Amino acid sequence: xxxINEQKTGVKCIMMWDKVRNTMGKLxxxxxxxxxxxxxxxxxxxxxxxxxxQNICEYFAPSFLGKKAQLKIQEMAFxxxxxxxxxxxxxxxxxxxxxxNIYESSNTIREERTLSSLVALADSPELSCASSKSNCIDGDxxxxxxxxSVYPRFWSFTSLKVxxxxxxxxxxxxxxxxxFANYPNCDIFQVYDKKVANERALSSFxxxxxxxxxxxxxYDRCEVARIIAGxxxxxxxEN
Amino acid sequence: xxxxxAQHEIAGFVLIVLLVSVIGVVFxxxxxxxxxxxEQKSFxxxxxxxxxxxxxxxxxxxxxxxYRDINDLIKECYATKKGNVRECLNGEEVCDVLQKDxxxxxxxxxxxGDDSVNxxxxxxxxxxxGDTSNPNEQILTMGEGFFSxxxxxxxxxxxxxxxxxxxxxxxxxxxxxxx
Numbered sequence: 001x002x003x004i005n006e007q008k009t010g011v012k013c014i015m016m017w018d019k020v021r022n023t024m025g026k027l028x029x030x031x032x033x034x035x036x037x038x039x040x041x042x043x044x045x046x047x048x049x050x051x052x053x054q055n056i057c058e059y060f061a062p063s064f065l066g067k068k069a070q071l072k073i074q075e076m077a078f079x080x081x082x083x084x085x086x087x088x089x090x091x092x093x094x095x096x097x098x099x100x101n102i103y104e105s106s107n108t109i110r111e112e113r114t115l116s117s118l119v120a121l122a123d124s125p126e127l128s129c130a131s132s133k134s135n136c137i138d139g140d141x142x143x144x145x146x147x148x149s150v151y152p153r154f155w156s157f158t159s160l161k162v163x164x165x166x167x168x169x170x171x172x173x174x175x176x177x178x179x180f181a182n183y184p185n186c187d188i189f190q191v192y193d194k195k196v197a198n199e200r201a202l203s204s205f206x207x208x209x210x211x212x213x214x215x216x217x218x219y220d221r222c223e224v225a226r227i228i229a230g231x232x233x234x235x236x237x238e239n
Numbered sequence: 240x241x242x243x244x245a246q247h248e249i250a251g252f253v254l255i256v257l258l259v260s261v262i263g264v265v266f267x268x269x270x271x272x273x274x275x276x277x278e279q280k281s282f283x284x285x286x287x288x289x290x291x292x293x294x295x296x297x298x299x300x301x302x303x304x305x306y307r308d309i310n311d312l313i314k315e316c317y318a319t320k321k322g323n324v325r326e327c328l329n330g331e332e333v334c335d336v337l338q339k340d341x342x343x344x345x346x347x348x349x350x351x352g353d354d355s356v357n358x359x360x361x362x363x364x365x366x367x368x369g370d371t372s373n374p375n376e377q378i379l380t381m382g383e384g385f386f387s388x389x390x391x392x393x394x395x396x397x398x399x400x401x402x403x404x405x406x407x408x409x410x411x412x413x414x415x416x417x418x
Contacts, residue, residue, distance in 0.1 A: 067245075074249060078256065085260045092267060104279060115282045135289050168347045205286040205348065207293035217304035222293040224344050 118204040118227055121155070129209045131220060137162060137227065139210035142189050143178060152192045158199055159230035160191040164208060165223045184210050199230040284395030284413050291344050292397060292411075298327035298336040309344075310399055312337040313409055317366055317378050317401075338381055349415060351384035358418040359384025368407045378409065389416035 121127065122137050126145065129136035142162060145151055151160075167175045167187030178186035208225035211218055292310040299305045300315060307315065315325045315333040325333050341362065349357045361382040365375040394414040401407050 071245070078252065082256065085256070089260075089263055089267065092264070096267070112282050115286065119286070133293055135286060136293060165344070165347055169350060204283060205290045207290040209293065214304050219295075219304060219306065221295045221306070222308065224287065224290045224294055224348055226348075 115202075115204045118202060118206075118229055121157075121160075121229065122204075122206045122227055126151075129207070129220075131209070133207060133209070133222075135205075136207040136209055136222070137225065139184065139189075139208050142191065142208075143180065143183050145191050146178065146180075146189065148192075152194055155229075156231075157229040158196045158232050159193040159201075159228075161193075161228050162189040162191070162206070162208060163226040163228060164188065165225060168226070193230075196230075196232045198233045200233050201228050201230050203228045279391060279393050281393035281395050281415075284393055284415060285397060286395075287345075287348055288395055288397040288411055288413055291341065292399070294340065294344060296336055296340050298329070298331060298333060300325055300327060300333070303328055307333075309337065309340060312340070313364055313378060313399060313411070314402065317376075317409060320376070320378060334379065338379060341379075342381060342383070345413070346383060349383075353385075353418075356417060357384070358389060358416040359386045360413060360415045361386060363410075363412045363414075365410055366401065366407055367410050375410075384416070386414075386416045389418070391417045393417060 119135055122135055127137045127141055129138045163175075164187050170187060175187040176182065176185075178184075178189045203226050206225050206227045207222050209220045209222040212221040213219075292308065292313075294309050295306050296308065296312055298307050298312060300307060312333055316337050319325050319333055327333060327336055345351075345360060345362065349360055351357045351359055359382060362380070363377075364379040365377050367375050392414055394412065396413070397411045399409040399411070401409050
């Protein structure tokens with residue numbers, strides 16, 4: 001009987017244990033169910049928090065981070081501006097040097113061309129000194145050329161005159177024109193003048209030599225003179 | 240508030256950068272505008288020197304009618320400086336006659352003065368050995384007017400074969416200050 005009672009008790013214990021186990025299983029299921037119900041809410045909230053944090057960053061970061069970026073962009077823009085200006089200055093520096101040389105060369109060439117035409121005129125057989133001196137005019141040849149109607153057509157210049165050293169610092173109305181009568185005591189040889197309008201005068205220094213005699217001795221007396229040749233300027237639209 | 244302050248600072252910085260750039264440009268343009276004061280070769284001055292060399296003086300050294308030209312007087316003056324003293328037959332020193340005649344020619348030709356285009360000139364005549372080991376020997380230096388505040392300086396030169404003085408050459412250099 002006692003054994004039966006013990007068996008019954010044992011069965012009861014087993015049944016109770018099973019009950020407990022079932023209950024525990026139910027509890028687990030219940031927790032899982034609870035989690036199933038509440039976890040999404042919790043997880044969603046967590047997600048919502050993240051989204052909120054992002055939204056907060058979106059709202060507040062542009063005012064802070066955006067300004068920093070703007071400053072960086074501005075810094076870069078100024079840097080670019082500074083570099084741009086620097087290169088412009090360097091370019092101007094180089095161009096100034098290059099163009100100053102070109103300007104100087106062009107002036108030199110223009111002057112050389114003008115003067116070479118006058119030197120060629122001084123060295124022409126009609127005017128050159130007998131002593132084979134370069135850039136030298138024979139005064140005795142020059143006086144013969146005065147009032148000669150052939151030479152205005154022979155030379156391309158519109159006027160030709162030779163100013164002696166004695167006439168360098170005199171006004172035009174004070175100059176004594178050379179003639180056969182007063183030669184060599186005169187200031188200017190007016191070889192010819194076509195009297196054209198818009199005339200530009202070109203001049204160059206030359207040596208002017210004349211024969212002089214002292215007793216029986218004849219020698220060349222040379223001085224500095226200025227040969228002045230005129231050219232007509234043709235303006236645009238004029239023939 | 241801070242943003243506006245930063246904007247003001249940036250605007251100030253831009254103004255400074257622009258101001259410095261403008262000053263730089265003006266300075267450079269002025270610098271190169273004044274760069275024309277650099278010496279330029281002038282054929283007119285060279286022609287003047289060449290013509291001057293043919294000018295007959297009133298100095299004869301050997302024979303009464305054998306008047307020396309400026310070219311010869313420079314050589315005679317150099318010989319005098321080297322110790323071989325030469326005098327004109329009228330008793331004048333050749334170097335004095337040379338200086339007097341050249342001054343007369345250049346003063347008349349260049350018309351130097353404050354109101355004139357030419358403010359001043361400098362003439363330098365020296366003997367050059369043509370190498371760096373021997374220094375140039377001065378023969379004559381002279382000038383007239385002011386050689387400052389020139390808008391441009393034009394110069395020319397003329398060479399004379401020294402002949403009996405060796406293998407060197409006598410150089411004449413003339414610089415004119417344009418006002």
